[in-house]
Amino acid sequence: xxxxxxxxxxxxxxxxxxxxxxxxxxxxxxxxxxxxxxxxxxxxxxxxxxxxxxxxxxxxxxxxxxxxxxxxxxxxxxxxxxxxxxxxxxxxxxxxxxxxxxxxxxxxxxxxxxxxxxxxxxxxxxxxxxxxxxxxxxxxxxxx
Amino acid sequence: xxxxxxxxxxxxxxxxxxxxxxxxxxxxxxxxxxxxxxxxxxxxxxxxxxxxxxxxxxxxxxxxxxxxxxxxxxxxxxxxxxxxxxxxxxxxxxxxxxxxxxxxxxxxxxxxxxxxxx
Numbered sequence: 020x021x022x023x024x025x026x027x028x029x030x031x032x033x034x035x036x037x038x039x040x041x042x043x044x045x046x047x048x049x050x051x052x053x054x055x056x057x058x059x060x061x062x063x064x065x066x067x068x069x070x071x072x073x074x075x076x077x078x079x080x081x082x083x084x085x086x087x088x089x090x091x092x093x094x095x096x097x098x099x100x101x102x103x104x105x106x107x108x109x110x111x112x113x114x115x116x117x118x119x120x121x122x123x124x125x126x127x128x129x130x131x132x133x134x135x136x137x138x139x140x141x142x143x144x145x146x147x148x149x150x151x152x153x154x155x156x157x158x159x160x161x162x163x
Numbered sequence: 164x165x166x167x168x169x170x171x172x173x174x175x176x177x178x179x180x181x182x183x184x185x186x187x188x189x190x191x192x193x194x195x196x197x198x199x200x201x202x203x204x205x206x207x208x209x210x211x212x213x214x215x216x217x218x219x220x221x222x223x224x225x226x227x228x229x230x231x232x233x234x235x236x237x238x239x240x241x242x243x244x245x246x247x248x249x250x251x252x253x254x255x256x257x258x259x260x261x262x263x264x265x266x267x268x269x270x271x272x273x274x275x276x277x278x279x280x281x
Contacts, residue, residue, distance in 0.1 A: 026242035031233060038229050041193055045222065048200040072190050082242045083182035088249055089241025095256045102263040109270055 026082050033075045040068045180238050187232050189225070196221045 024032075044064060047056050056064065154161070199218045236242075241249065 023245040023248060025244050025248075026246065027236060027239070030236045030242070034229060034233055034236070037189055041189070041225060041229075044193065045196060045200070048197050068193070069190070075187060079182050079185065079187065081246060082236075082239055085241040085246055085249055086181060086239065087241075088246075088253060092241075092249070092253055092256065095253070095260060099256060099260050099263065102260060102267065105267055106263060109267065113270075 026078065026085055030075070030078050030082065033071060033078060037068065037071050037075065040064060040071060044068065180235055180240075182239065185232060185235050185239075186228065189228065192221065192225045192228065196225065 047061065047064075055061075196218060199214055199221065202214060244252070
């Protein structure tokens with residue numbers, strides 16, 4: 020498949036061929052009678068020129084179809100680029116969500132651990148209130 | 164083909180050419196050159212010099228038209244590949260677009276955080 024010739028190259032080759040044939044025809048027209056091509060050869064040359072001209076026109080039609088397809092390709096590429104942007108955006112949001120969630124889970128874990136610690140050594144609420152009164156009575160910031 | 168040659172509007176903002184902008188009529192020029200070369204042989208001297216000038220002008224014009232055609236062909240859009248390669252590229256892009264859209268659909272509309280009540 021990769022050995023297929025591009026339409027651009029094909030068109031340029033045809034133009035080169037047409038140029039060569041034209042040069043031959045013109046040289047033949049200005050050549051002296053002794054050097055002129057014979058009748059059948061000359062008609063072969065002109066037939067070849069006409070055939071090349073037709074080939075050129077067909078290839079130009081193909082080029083026009085390809086230009087049409089190229090427009091569709093451009094639209095598709097734009098769509099794919101948009102999807103790429105959306106995917107990148109979504110990826111960033113997912114990463115952010117992952118970070119926030121992992122922080123939240125860590126903090127919830129800490130809270131659970133401190134709840135477990137508290138449950139291991141329960142303290143009655145009257146004792147807590149007594150301590151609180153003593154602390155505020157002496158204007159301290161922690162228990163003595 | 165859906166459009167005729169006369170219906171393509173020229174696009175001034177687009178540097179690219181359409182095929183219809185090309186002037187690739189070689190055969191009429193060649194015919195005129197050959198005719199004027201052959202006419203050459205039948206006239207007197209004054210007409211001959213004029214005709215040969217005419218002739219060389221036409222040959223130059225032919226050369227110019229060929230070169231211009233080459234330059235314009237290089238500017239045509241979409242012909243860097245053969246038609247088959249281009250169509251394959253189109254299919255590949257379509258598949259890529261479909262896959263990416265499905266991916267986005269999947270992640271936008273899934274509900275990972277529906278907590279199942281025990």
